[in-house]
Amino acid sequence: MAEPLVEVQGLAKTYPPPLRPLARLRGRSEPPREALRDVSFEIAGGEVVGLIGPNGAGKSTLLRILAGLLLPSSGTARVAHLDVVADRPRSRRAIGAALSEDRGLSPRITARENLRFFAALFGLNGREAASRIAELAERFEASSLLDRPVRNLSSGEKARLVLIRALLHRPQVVLLDELTRSLDPGAAIRLRRQIAREVADRGAAVLFASHDLMEVESLSRRVVLLDRGRCVAFGPFAEVRQRADEVFARAEA
Numbered sequence: 001m002a003e004p005l006v007e008v009q010g011l012a013k014t015y016p017p018p019l020r021p022l023a024r025l026r027g028r029s030e031p032p033r034e035a036l037r038d039v040s041f042e043i044a045g046g047e048v049v050g051l052i053g054p055n056g057a058g059k060s061t062l063l064r065i066l067a068g069l070l071l072p073s074s075g076t077a078r079v080a081h082l083d084v085v086a087d088r089p090r091s092r093r094a095i096g097a098a099l100s101e102d103r104g105l106s107p108r109i110t111a112r113e114n115l116r117f118f119a120a121l122f123g124l125n126g127r128e129a130a131s132r133i134a135e136l137a138e139r140f141e142a143s144s145l146l147d148r149p150v151r152n153l154s155s156g157e158k159a160r161l162v163l164i165r166a167l168l169h170r171p172q173v174v175l176l177d178e179l180t181r182s183l184d185p186g187a188a189i190r191l192r193r194q195i196a197r198e199v200a201d202r203g204a205a206v207l208f209a210s211h212d213l214m215e216v217e218s219l220s221r222r223v224v225l226l227d228r229g230r231c232v233a234f235g236p237f238a239e240v241r242q243r244a245d246e247v248f249a250r251a252e253a
Contacts, residue, residue, distance in 0.1 A: 005205035011075035050216035053226035054251035096171035107151035122169035176208035
C-alpha cells in the first residue's frame with residue numbers, strides 16, 4: 001500500500017457549553033459537548049475511504065478539522081505529511097474540500113468567474129486556469145453551467161461547481177461531505193466514477209462522508225464508522241457493514 005496521506009491519531013474535539021447566562025443563574029448550566037473522542041485511522045495515497053455514522057456522530061467535525069477550519073481539542077491530524085495545526089497554511093493548500101456547510105460561491109457572478117477567482121487563489125492563472133476549468137467542467141458535466149450566474153443554478157449544479165473548485169489545484173487530499181445528495185441517481189453514479197478517475201487514479205487520498213451505504217460500498221475501499229464521536233470500526237465495507245447496521249438501528253430507535 002502507498003504511504004499514508006491522511007494520519008489521524010487520538011483526535012478529540014470538545015465544544016464548550018453554550019453561553020446562556022439566565023440558565024446559569026438558575027443552576028442549569030449545560031456540560032461541554034464531546035463531538036470527537038480518540039479517533040484514529042490512516043488513508044493511503046490512491047485510496048478512497050468512506051466516512052459513515054448517524055447524524056451527530058462527528059463526521060462534519062472531523063472533516064472540518066482535517067480541512068483546517070476547526071482546531072482539535074487534543075490528538076493529532078496530518079494531511080500530506082503536514083500537521084493541520086502546526087503547519088496549517090501549507091496543509092490547507094494540500095487539501096481540496098467540498099463541504100456541505102461551505103459553498104463559498106458568489107451568487108451574482110458566473111460559475112466561470114467564480115472558478116477563475118479560486119484558481120487564482122491556488123496559483124493558477126491565464127491559460128492554465130482556463131484549461132483546467134474547461135477540463136473539469138467537461139468531466140463533471142458542467143460545461144453548460146460556466147457562463148450562467150451562480151444564483152440561477154440548482155443545488156445539484158452548485159454541488160458540481162463546488163467539486164470542481166476543490167479539484168482545481170490537483171490536491172493531494174480531497175474531503176467531501178454529502179456531495180451527491182442533491183443529484184439524481186444517474187448523475188450521482190457518473191460523478192462517483194469521475195471522482196475515482198480524477199482523484200484516486202493519480203495517487204491522492206479521498207475521505208467522503210455519506211449516508212448512502214450503497215454509495216459508500218461502490219466507491220470506497222475502506223470505511224470509517226463513527227458513533228457518538230468515537231471510531232467504532234475501520235476496515236473494508238464488508239467487515240464494517242454489520243456494525244454499521246447496528247449503530248444506525250440504535251440511532252433510529
